[in-house]
Amino acid sequence: MAKTMIDKIWDQHVIKGKEGEPQLLYVDLHLLHEVTSPQAFEGLRENNRPVRRTDKTFATMDHNVPTVDIFNVKDMISKKQIETLGQNCKDFGVRVADMGHADQGIIHAIGPQLGLTQPGMLIVCGDSHTATHGSFGSIAFGIGTSEVEHVLATQTLWQNKPKKMGIRVHGKLPKGVYAKDVIMGVIAREGVAFGTGYGAEFYGDTIRNMEMEERMTLCNMAIEGGAKMACVASDEKTYEYVRGRKYAPKNMEKAIAHWKQFYTDDESAYDKIIDLDATKLAPFVSWGTNPGMAIPIDKTTPEIKNSDDQKAYDYVHLQPGQSLKDVDLKWIFFGSCTNGRLSDLKIAANILKGRHIAEGITAWVVPASRTIKETAEKLGIDKIFKDAGCEWREPGCSACLGMNPDHVPSGIHCASTSNRNFEGRQGVGSITHLASPAMVAAAAIHGHFIDIRKEAI
Numbered sequence: 204m205a206k207t208m209i210d211k212i213w214d215q216h217v218i219k220g221k222e223g224e225p226q227l228l229y230v231d232l233h234l235l236h237e238v239t240s241p242q243a244f245e246g247l248r249e250n251n252r253p254v255r256r257t258d259k260t261f262a263t264m265d266h267n268v269p270t271v272d273i274f275n276v277k278d279m280i281s282k283k284q285i286e287t288l289g290q291n292c293k294d295f296g297v298r299v300a301d302m303g304h305a306d307q308g309i310i311h312a313i314g315p316q317l318g319l320t321q322p323g324m325l326i327v328c329g330d331s332h333t334a335t336h337g338s339f340g341s342i343a344f345g346i347g348t349s350e351v352e353h354v355l356a357t358q359t360l361w362q363n364k365p366k367k368m369g370i371r372v373h374g375k376l377p378k379g380v381y382a383k384d385v386i387m388g389v390i391a392r393e394g395v396a397f398g399t400g401y402g403a404e405f406y407g408d409t410i411r412n413m414e415m416e417e418r419m420t421l422c423n424m425a426i427e428g429g430a431k432m433a434c435v436a437s438d439e440k441t442y443e444y445v446r447g448r449k450y451a452p453k454n455m456e457k458a459i460a461h462w463k464q465f466y467t468d469d470e471s472a473y474d475k476i477i478d479l480d481a482t483k484l485a486p487f488v489s490w491g492t493n494p495g496m497a498i499p500i501d502k503t504t505p506e507i508k509n510s511d512d513q514k515a516y517d518y519v520h521l522q523p524g525q526s527l528k529d530v531d532l533k534w535i536f537f538g539s540c541t542n543g544r545l546s547d548l549k550i551a552a553n554i555l556k557g558r559h560i561a562e563g564i565t566a567w568v569v570p571a572s573r574t575i576k577e578t579a580e581k582l583g584i585d586k587i588f589k590d591a592g593c594e595w596r597e598p599g600c601s602a603c604l605g606m607n608p609d610h611v612p613s614g615i616h617c618a619s620t621s622n623r624n625f626e627g628r629q630g631v632g633s634i635t636h637l638a639s640p641a642m643v644a645a646a647a648i649h650g651h652f653i654d655i656r657k658e659a660i
């Protein structure tokens with residue numbers, strides 16, 4: 204029977220149990236952040252257990268960290284979570300990219316950046332966007348705090364195998380259309396629950412032609428469509444991306460020979476296939492309060508079909524039949540584990556170069572990691588943003604979610620390169636419009652969205 208890449212990796216990680224029942228899996232990499240780990244470490248302490256494999260565990264602080272004056276954490280809960288993770292890592296001997304550390308950043312940015320994320324691995328983290336790491340040809344998914352404790356204690360995890368979905372994407376992406384639009388387009392068409400119960404694999408020539416950081420964006424946001432995990436089979440681009448990084452395998456040729464076995468035999472191996480013609484895609488912008496409530500920029504907001512739509516319209520202060528080009532934007536956020544990497548910042552900076560953001564707009568640029576920030580500074584990218592009137596800040600989750608001081612004020616519309624537009628996500632009453640870095644950069648200049656394919660920036 205034909206197998207998918209997820210089948211092949213999964214099978215190699217089963218310690219115990221049959222398919223169709225919960226199976227005990229071996230975990231190759233366990234990533235931690237300060238929000239979902241405190242009780243897990245507490246559980247170990249109560250039972251007098253050590254961390255089983257500190258060499259397969261890596262932690263950082265990202266959600267609660269301020270992005271200016273980073274050591275001055277004013278919020279008491281944030282301060283406690285940050286300090287607790289630092290102390291736990293010390294007590295249990297876990298590697299940590301602590302506050303201000305050169306490797307600090309959003310956990311999903313630093314895994315790939317440090318070469319911790321590798322093909323063929325089974326990777327978990329107490330965070331839903333762990334799917335990002337699947338872009339390296341691995342199995343990667345988010346887990347809950349009690350599971351974090353189980354993995355810390357045993358380096359294993361009980362799981363039911365998900366069903367298998369293939370997302371075939373073919374054709375050349377039109378100018379002005381990016382990986383973000385591919386995934387937003389899929390979720391807008393299929394809904395926020397189409398992936399429930401599935402592990403998804405993206406494949407097709409569009410995916411092969413994407414760079415690694417574009418594939419990361421794709422897998423990162425796939426969980427907003429309900430998928431348990433998302434992945435892209437590894438290839439030469441993957442191997443070259445991993446090569447030479449801090450924790451990359453020393454013997455790359457041997458590693459690559461191992462990684463090459465993890466591919467899907469043929470399409471008959473999937474339980475379900477979704478097909479997307481990339482040539483027909485337009486830049487997407489979200490209008491409502493979940494990532495599926497999104498439309499191509501040249502369309503108008505949809506009719507009200509149910510109470511969810513009504514509730515969303517009430518919250519975002521919009522109506523059916525409106526163009527998102529007419530929404531007055533006052534806030535701009537470049538960042539997050541979806542689109543806060545160097546390639547994303549470069550795209551935005553290219554658009555902002557020699558221009559200025561519209562009057563009355565606040566624009567935050569938050570690189571996903573310190574390394575990304577420093578690399579961008581070496582390239583003069585920070586200067587482009589600053590000259591354009593943006594604030595260049597320290598790394599972290601920032602305004603992707605309101606767990607740190609970076610809040611979008613109530614009632615304000617924010618164009619954001621992040622992944623969630625839930626009610627209050629960026630702060631109480633904040634209104635989020637998700638889009639690609641290029642669309643957000645153009646919106647910053649005009650004070651409203653424009654169709655970057657057709658209109659002069």
Ligand SMILES: CC(C)[C@H](C(=O)O)[C@@H](O)C(=O)O
Nearest residue numbers: 238239266329330331332604
């Ligand atoms: C805080 C954390 C548990 C959460 C997640 O799991 O995704 C956060 O990262 C988010 O993006 O909402």
Ligand code: SF4
Nearest residue numbers: 332539540600603604
């Ligand atoms: S950047 Fe946003 S989506 Fe990513 S881990 Fe942080 S809060 Fe979650």
